[in-house]
Amino acid sequence: MNIKQSIKQNKLEPLFTQAIFGIEKESQRILSDGTITSTNHPACFGNRNFHPYIQTDFAETQMEIVTPPLDKVEKVMNWLAAIHDVSLRTMPDDEYLLPTSSPLFMPHEDDIQVAKLDNEADVAYREYLVDVYGKRKQMVSGIHYNFEFQPKFVHALYDNEQADVSFKDFQSKLYLKLAHNFFRYQWILTYLLGASIEAKPEFFKNEERPDDIPAGLIRSIRSSKYGYVNNDDVKVSFESMEAYVDTIEKMVAEDKLIEEKEFYSTVRFRGGKNAREILKNGISYLEFRLLDLNPFAEFGIAEEDMRFIHQFLMYLIWIDEDATEAELEIGKEMNFATSFENPLEHSSYELEGKAILNGVSDMLKQLNLSDDIVQEKLKAFDNPELTLAGQLALIYNQGNYIEWTIKTAISNKEAALERPYALRGFESMELSTQILIYDAIQKGLHIEVLDTEDQFLSLKYKDHLEYVKNGNMTSLDTYISSLVMANKVVTKKILAKNGFIVPDSMEYHNAEEAFRDYGLFNNKRFVVKPKSTNYGLGISIFKEGASEENYRKAIEIAFEEDSAVLVEDFVPGTEYRFFVAGNETKAVLLRIPANVVGDGTHTIEALVNMKNEDPLRGKNHRTPLTLIELGKIEQLALAEQGYVMTDVPSEGTTVYLRDNSNISTGGDSIDMTEEMHETYKEIAVGIAKAMGATFSGVDMMIPDYTKPATEAEPGYGVIEANFNPAMMMHIYPHEGKGQRLTLDVLDLLFPEMAVKGDQS
Amino acid sequence: MNIKQSIKQNKLEPLFTQAIFGIEKESQRILSDGTITSTNHPACFGNRNFHPYIQTDFAETQMEIVTPPLDKVEKVMNWLAAIHDVSLRTMPDDEYLLPTSSPLFMPHEDDIQVAKLDNEADVAYREYLVDVYGKRKQMVSGIHYNFEFQPKFVHALYDNEQADVSFKDFQSKLYLKLAHNFFRYQWILTYLLGASIEAKPEFFKNEERPDDIPAGLIRSIRSSKYGYVNNDDVKVSFESMEAYVDTIEKMVAEDKLIEEKEFYSTVRFRGGKNAREILKNGISYLEFRLLDLNPFAEFGIAEEDMRFIHQFLMYLIWIDEDATEAELEIGKEMNFATSFENPLEHSSYELEGKAILNGVSDMLKQLNLSDDIVQEKLKAFDNPELTLAGQLALIYNQGNYIEWTIKTAISNKEAALERPYALRGFESMELSTQILIYDAIQKGLHIEVLDTEDQFLSLKYKDHLEYVKNGNMTSLDTYISSLVMANKVVTKKILAKNGFIVPDSMEYHNAEEAFRDYGLFNNKRFVVKPKSTNYGLGISIFKEGASEENYRKAIEIAFEEDSAVLVEDFVPGTEYRFFVAGNETKAVLLRIPANVVGDGTHTIEALVNMKNEDPLRGKNHRTPLTLIELGKIEQLALAEQGYVMTDVPSEGTTVYLRDNSNISTGGDSIDMTEEMHETYKEIAVGIAKAMGATFSGVDMMIPDYTKPATEAEPGYGVIEANFNPAMMMHIYPHEGKGQRLTLDVLDLLFPEMAVKGDQS
CATH class of the missing domain: 3.30.470.20 (ATP-grasp fold, B domain)
Structure with missing residues (x-):
């Protein structure tokens, strides 16, 4: 499929640039000395059985922040900010979130608490992982980047392609192409964004740093072959969905994997509970798993990097190329090699990297989009100290790494506490709505903002869906009760009938009529006010009665504000x-x-x-x-x-x-x-x-x-x-x-x- | 108690002129030949067990229209109009309401159907009445005028009087004074408003016109001693509430009355189920029962007569006089005598009548109120043909009485049918609310208009109360569902999620953003519209795609109407x-x-x-x-x-x-x-x-x-x-x-x- 041509011919550019994103970000809860805490996941976050946004990964201390799928990068950043605000403010006062992927101090195996989950299968799976991989490797955290093309774009491509395959197969093929090319060029992301630069002995099972790791700092231990990878005997084909399903099922059947999800790949197909179901449904989106935490980004990933990755992914289907199985293997090796490079040295694959980024830049120009971010990334090929690993290495080499990391963790928490009433990411909404979202995130309700300007939310727990506007307009109130309260006269009539004390009140529709009733009020305490205004305009208060002249004046002033005027007993207190x-x-x-x-x-x-x-x-x-x-x-x-x-x-x-x-x-x-x-x-x-x-x-x-x-x-x-x-x-x-x-x-x-x- | 002085000293004039009124109006259902129909009370009126507005009196054909208590004469007239609209439009096509008190043709005793009520006691009571009084006398209809002073007025009088009696006793005394003076001067109302001018033999039990009735026409057979009065041996004292209770209970004990309500008096005390309860509660209002139907008034009583009676009643407590028991008897006799007078002759008590009316006029002047109506009534003392009976007698003497009465009945029905969608009395409200009130009256719900301008009603059936605004805003809808519908974008999101077909839609907050997406729409059918306007303003429809220039123009036009613009698929059909x-x-x-x-x-x-x-x-x-x-x-x-x-x-x-x-x-x-x-x-x-x-x-x-x-x-x-x-x-x-x-x-x-x- 020549996607570039199809996009151009059918003016699909606006659809091509749309996508759906979701981020999962793990990080360790630490104390101010940089060590990992020993407390449990805070109970205040509700139950991990269903919590959509705040989970734990492998370890009890390894908090996982999950955004919902969202159609704009800004929205993802907003959600990350909001979930961080909730997480950081809810955590114990002396706990922080570690901004780096690797723990500063690796705990003893015995001190690592596997996440205390309710679900037996989840617990059993983690116990198996402990056996096979040990606990320590699992303590390294990262970012998963979930990506889906705008479904309308895929449909439009399919409609224009007039392919003789089903839409599902067409879509799967598109994502397979994306996966293939990603494997081939993922090293570029490791070069630019790798950020787990230490390969300390404590990380390894036998507490010995393997010899094939170069001395000194590297770009990313997590993306290296010592990172979270399967044994060499695990072989899964990405050639086609059928081949993928066959091979991964074979691995499980041969006990090389305990279950399909043990297959650690930098790309995962999504769209079903297991591979066979994805084959049936078609791939609906991809999960990219190779990103380290960016310690310079408050929420673990920078907005420009989210955008850059998006542009990079767009480019991977824009090009004609579709990497072969052999090229995939080359790509994986290039990624391992890149991860072992010295962060302050040039990439071994600099030329290929620049060529690809120039390709991305060219595509963006053809789409009339800015290539500013790509140009920044290109600079990092000439200046390795501009990469994340490079920047970290400079800090490390100055001997400030631990201090800097802890300071960053503390300052991130301080930022979350600065305006405790507001929720970052949702600050354009009313404060009450911000706080309601805060509480809903904390408790684990599924939240959708249906209309930002209108403060309209949907909240969901299991199958129970509720809509909320302005924080407390809900299905719990009837339409008529809101209308009763909106009408002061009706409110008073109803309250009086129900035996509550309301000020006696007369309603007038013209001044003459009101003038005539002066005798009703002259020696009482009373208030003259427009019927429907709410802002104190046109109100006169007579705490000791009024002369007829002043009474008339007050009536006239009130009629300037409304066509109906109330004269009401003044209520003391x-x-x-x-x-x-x-x-x-x-x-x-x-x-x-x-x-x-x-x-x-x-x-x-x-x-x-x-x-x-x-x-x-x-x-x-x-x-x-x-x-x-x-x-x-x-x-x-x-x-x-x-x-x-x-x-x-x-x-x-x-x-x-x-x-x-x-x-x-x-x-x-x-x-x-x-x-x-x-x-x-x-x-x-x-x-x-x-x-x-x-x-x-x-x-x-x-x-x-x-x-x-x-x-x-x-x-x-x-x-x-x-x-x-x-x-x-x-x-x-x-x-x-x-x-x-x-x-x-x-x-x-x-x-x-x-x-x-x-x-x- | 010198009420006049208390009113003046304490500026109670505005409170004194306020009152609460209610009308009960009986009338026979007739056919176009003037005979009484033989059909049942229409089933469509719901159940007479609870119907607050449409009842039957003695006979099945004798419809009784009852207004709720209302604080303005206009409102009573509005309710009378409305209940008449409902009654006349619901009755069979060939039935009309007889505008006169006396039937034009008195049916045979056997043909008179006593009202078919569910309640056994009600039925038994009517059977007893048949035995004692015969059926025919009960076929004569009239108006009951319920009257209550503004409670605040009575409280203010009491507060200023500093009487050494309880408020309840004070209030009862006030109403006793009103009752006394009413008995004394009620003949004035019979003179002016009496309107049952025939004393036909069929009216009497033995079918013989008693000799003491003067030959020819009279003012009111209904107010005469042959009207609905008790036997002479029924003696009840009105001197005090205690005397009233003692004597009426004695009458029942001595079997002179079957129950208290058989005591037919032109004034009844209200405020409890029976006399003893009223003694305990105090009199809360009075029911005046001597009015004939005014055949010249569409709804049985003219608005100016309602106002005149109100002024007359005000005067009866304004004056110092409080009629003695002996004077009460004189008043009753004067009333009987007046009822027997020739409608075209001067009143025997002309001088007293004029003196009283001049007193009313004088009171009104002191209250700064118009005495126009009283002046009209004064003229009727000089010109008996201006009284209701006088006007009727003129018609009668021309030989047109039956024809005129039937014509009036027909034209009253036509007036009710003229604008079948509207409800007279409530025409200032929205049509949907008018029709809802119509249906609620028909079915017998208690209706209160809480706010006319705001179309706010309360409806009640037994203890079940509901509020309704604009005809269909009720407690059956939740507040949030109305807010969902009010927001087009939210509506669409929710409907799409629920699997309904909604046009695909993009929302823009600035024109540039919308311009960029031209490619999304260029060769589709689509609509550009402001997000929130409802009146077709700023909408452009492109049924065959649009040039980029026209697309941009449409976006600009829409942004002139709103700060958010939707571009939406055009939906055919x-x-x-x-x-x-x-x-x-x-x-x-x-x-x-x-x-x-x-x-x-x-x-x-x-x-x-x-x-x-x-x-x-x-x-x-x-x-x-x-x-x-x-x-x-x-x-x-x-x-x-x-x-x-x-x-x-x-x-x-x-x-x-x-x-x-x-x-x-x-x-x-x-x-x-x-x-x-x-x-x-x-x-x-x-x-x-x-x-x-x-x-x-x-x-x-x-x-x-x-x-x-x-x-x-x-x-x-x-x-x-x-x-x-x-x-x-x-x-x-x-x-x-x-x-x-x-x-x-x-x-x-x-x-x-x-x-x-x-x-x-």
């Missing part, structure tokens, strides 16, 4: 937000307007700047709290209290910079979950139930939260209920204990998982 | 709307663009005008179909087909006035529910299920609706699913059978009612 989830109030929050507390030394301006240094404060709803501004509104608020910005308030004096208590204008959130009297929490649950809501943010005015609510003295008034209550402010409050509401959401959505029971 | 409710596709609709069919004679303009005469066509979504316009867009559409408005299309030629098929721009709706192949209906149900939706409007493109959908040839493509699908166009289509989807909504919401099983 302090406003608290109750977050109800199901049958419980899970969090209670007091919000107070933006403020600073004087110290007798600093100006208000300085105090604000000091308060704003809190890493929880930021802008644009991407932090749990908001920076306090010093604009006109704040200066007006100061003026009302008799201050200017340059005043120095006395010690302990609270100065407010806002009248409103919104978190989005710099307000402080104070968790009151434990302090609030239980009776009010029960009332909040009842309010949510009356509206049929599972998740609701109930706002109540309460004069004294320590006094129980009784029938005779209810002690509260409901302001409103919110159908999309913010969770963030409860999770990371300014003061008090954070309440992990996202876990409550998951717990209610997936009761069968016992999400919160797993919490450690 | 005709678009159908499937309305899914639960496990069934309940309706299928084909929508075709506004069009006319030529007849070889008329111009396009004339054809449009002729088509627009269909009463189903109107404006502003208040009719099932929309008027076809003849504006710029229509002229452009004509020009595309080579027409101008003055052209005369040949017979049978269809000329389109629009490219789009929206009903809101004059499109035709054609019901295809029966024609559509069952397989597509099942697919629509599956689509709704995949999104977790109970109610969904699924839009599918289908090339051939007669051919079954098969796995090999699906024969459809899903365009989108709507979470608030219009029901109206299915219920009243332009062509084909209407599908009563509102009944399906009720059926799913209240399965225990078997709503559709009751359908007749």
Whole structure:
């Protein structure tokens, strides 16, 4: 098949450049002295039986991070970042992830704990591996790069080829070609990206460094013939799928392999449980297994290398060549040889390497794509110190290797902890959604982002699928309950009917009608507000009644904002937000307007700047709290209290910079979950139930939260209920204990998982 | 208690003018010859055991229409209109409601069917009444006017009075005063509103007109001592609640009354099952029972009379006077005497009547309210022919009474049938909500309009309460399913995952990105559209591929409407709307663009005008179909087909006035529910299920609706699913059978009612 020609003739370039990627990355959990930890895989990660993202490889300490298949390299990098954030923040405080493939210090065989899995077959398989290969070799970690061409591309190729084979066979042939050429040229990746440069005696079974390994550093012990390879008597053909199936089954039948998955090849066919099933289904994608961890990349693989490998793979089917079995063997030998090279010396195959990379560059130009990355890689052929092994060798030769590696591990963990409320890779989404994804990754739910802008996720546990929008809009709420809460008048009618205390309220559709009812309010405490606005606009509060003139003015102001106006009893007390989830109030929050507390030394301006240094404060709803501004509104608020910005308030004096208590204008959130009297929490649950809501943010005015609510003295008034209550402010409050509401959401959505029971 | 003074001092005027009203209106079902029908109460009204709005009084033919308690006279009139619409449209075609209190032709005793109720006690009570009073007297119908002061008003009075009685006793006293003064002055209402002018022999038990009834016409036989009154030996005191309870219980104990409700008084205390319970609870409202049907008012009582009675009742507590037991007796006698007066003669108590009405007028002026209605009533004292009885007498004396009454009955029914899709009284709401209310009234659900503008209802059957917005937003749908449907991209992803055929689609966030992918589409049929707009704006359809220039233009146009643009496979076929409710596709609709069919004679303009005469066509979504316009867009559409408005299309030629098929721009709706192949209906149900939706409007493109959908040839493509699908166009289509989807909504919401099983 002349793929290049078919792509050009049929304008398949955009489809050809699309692909589906997935990364599996193993790494050892270490302590700050560089030794491998002895703790178990954290229980908080849920069960490895089903966890899609955080697994263990051979050893209990060898954490494996697995991304889902994704259609963009950026997405893979985002997922790697996110799973690393979850892993690193969940691990014990004194543990880090080793950034290199090889352990800095190889433990004694006896100290290596094989992964403690539930599944007996998995355990038995690992025990067999211990027998055959020893434990130490298995302690070396790497990256698996899963790759699938865009299925539409393969279909288009097939349609245009008019081949007389089935689509499945056609597809398998395409991937066979890719595998063949990969074996032939994989040495290029080992040259550029090999990064396990030590061949220490402890690595080998007999604790002796074999003689055929050159002295000093090498490019990659893991990709060498002493890496994770089968015995020489294991021979599997890649000529055709049929030949592959026949030979691998023969190896198992002859006990040369205990099972098919013991066949360690740098390329694996995927698309079924075993080879015969792949033969039936066709190869659906390939797994490339020869990559070492890139210690310079925070997540074990650099984005430009992911892209480079993609371009390299595209090139391997773009060319006419399809390597023969003999050429495959040559390629494998070239790879072994490359792995043994001195990292700071030129490649023995420099000319072939450059020719191939120039070919990749040429292809990219024909596809109107940038070849910048390939040009960088070409430079590494002239400058071996630019390869990963080369860079590591320079560090090693300076005697800093261990120190540098540990420092890197620590700084990677620090990066994950820097903004503990955010989830890297998903930072364009709302904070609540970021935290929900964090928890879902931790617990092992299958997550799909259906729409980033719309905060739309699907979450799945076994066969149980749930959709979630904005963190807590779910199937647990009915459509009508959200509509009830969205309508203040309906909310109040329903709550009043159900016996809850709501402010008495009149609704007007024109000012004249409202003017006439002045007598209803003149000597009461009341509030005039537009029916549907939510941002405090057009609201007048009369805490001691109002003159007719002021009443009329307030009505007119409110009608400027809406065509319907409410005149409502003023409810005394302090406003608290109750977050109800199901049958419980899970969090209670007091919000107070933006403020600073004087110290007798600093100006208000300085105090604000000091308060704003809190890493929880930021802008644009991407932090749990908001920076306090010093604009006109704040200066007006100061003026009302008799201050200017340059005043120095006395010690302990609270100065407010806002009248409103919104978190989005710099307000402080104070968790009151434990302090609030239980009776009010029960009332909040009842309010949510009356509206049929599972998740609701109930706002109540309460004069004294320590006094129980009784029938005779209810002690509260409901302001409103919110159908999309913010969770963030409860999770990371300014003061008090954070309440992990996202876990409550998951717990209610997936009761069968016992999400919160797993919490450690 | 000096109420007038308390109102003035405490500015209670706005509260004093508020009240809660309810009307019960009996009337006989008659045939077009004026005789009472012999059919049963229609089964379609559901069960009288619980029906809150449509009941039967004494006789099976005596329909009773009951409004809920409402806080505005307008609302009562709206409900009366609505229940009349439901009653008149549901009754057999040849039946009408008699607009007068007295039957035109009194049936033989044997032909009168007592109401066929399920409840044994109800039946026994009616049998007892037959024994004691005979059947005929009970065939006379009237209006009960239920009245409650605004509870806040009574509380405010109580708070200001600082009386040393409990609030309940205070409230009872207030209503006792109202009752006393009502008895004293009720004759005024009989004078003005009495309207049962015949005292025919058939009315009396012995078929002899008693001698003490004056010859000729009278004001009200129903309010006379031959009306529905107890024997003379029934004596009940109204002096206090205690006296009332003692005496009425004594009457029952002495077998002078079979039970308390046999006590026929023009005023009844309400607030408990029996007198003793009312004593305990306090009187909560009064029922005034002396009104005849007003045959000049479409619904038995005129709005101005409802208002007049309200003003009259206000006056009865405004005045200091509290009639004594002796005065009560005088009042009753004056009422009997008034009822026997000649309708065209002046009242014997003209002076007192005018004095009272002038008092009402004076009160209204002090309250800054209009006294227009009272002034009209005052005129009726100078001109007896202006009273209801006077007007009727004029008709009677012209010999047209029977004819006029029948004509009125027929024209009232015609008025109810004029706009069969709309529900009078609720016409400011959306049509779907109007029809849902219609069905809910018919079936006997308790309905409360929680928010008119927001189309928010509560519906209740026994203890089962449901909220409904916009006709089909309910608790049966989850919040997330509506959000899934609201997001086209998410919808498509979910449907594709579930194996449904959706057009392949790419989403772009900037034009450059989209331009690059031209190759993906160039030789395919495709559509370019903004991600979120719904109104056809910015959409380009390429049915035969597109040049790169046109592709780029289309992308740019779409980006003018939205920040995200979809490029989607064009799906061939005709678009159908499937309305899914639960496990069934309940309706299928084909929508075709506004069009006319030529007849070889008329111009396009004339054809449009002729088509627009269909009463189903109107404006502003208040009719099932929309008027076809003849504006710029229509002229452009004509020009595309080579027409101008003055052209005369040949017979049978269809000329389109629009490219789009929206009903809101004059499109035709054609019901295809029966024609559509069952397989597509099942697919629509599956689509709704995949999104977790109970109610969904699924839009599918289908090339051939007669051919079954098969796995090999699906024969459809899903365009989108709507979470608030219009029901109206299915219920009243332009062509084909209407599908009563509102009944399906009720059926799913209240399965225990078997709503559709009751359908007749």
